Amino acid sequence: MLNKRWIHACYNRQLTKLSSSKYGYVCCHSRCIIVFRLSLPAYRGRPLVGEDELMIKIILLTVAFVIGLTTAIESAPRRKRAEPNPAQKQVVQEQDEFRSCDVAVREFVQGRKEAAALPVNGVKADGLRMTLNFVHPYGESGDTPPNLAFTRGESVEERRKALNEAKQRIRMLEEAAKVGNVWYVVALNKDNPNDPDVKRNPTSIQSGDSRPSVSSVVFADIKNRCVTVYESASSSLETLSQELRAILEGRVSPQAETSAVSPPS
16 A cells, blocks of 8 residues: 655645555646555555565656646647737738729829720621721721731741631630720820821921821730730821710710710610
């Protein structure tokens, strides 16, 4: 039988009590655990010697230490997972009407009232002349200059490869127009000193016959990337339809000007 004694365990947080002849107990954090039972044949009818007592003490102290450490970890305050801020959820993504070209379109317009951004409904491609014509709710943009970049190749194979790449870009542009990802942006040029017609004909300035011109650009959202398809710094205002000219010159109501952004129903 073990003599009753008190042994400090679990880093002196609790006292471990060892007692009884048949059972070994560990009391830790108000929990009593039976560690072992002294009913083995080797211990029947004989007192425990010093080595046996030492072994039992080591076992009990080890078990008490593990229980105390586990309890301390469980009782420690746990970190709360940071909850996402509701304000951040609201700011996340609000898709712009011009998709990835949101910045490019507004940068071209520069806040001018004499401008309109029209969705392109279709693309007319002339595969022989390598020109494009963009169809919008108020007419057409007119044919672009021929794209002859493929002729820069040194060999026939290089030129053929460049030609096939140009055709592939045209097909991608046509697909983008079908889903509303192409825009024809046009703006009226006022007091246009850079107009080449005005420079070549100074008498038109003296007579006050300076023809107004427009600048235009075509943007396309292709694979979430804004691509400038075509840009014209100056073209005659007469190439535009009467409705579009009225919008640019401000001869329409604000409601009609707003409808220039989207096709009329």
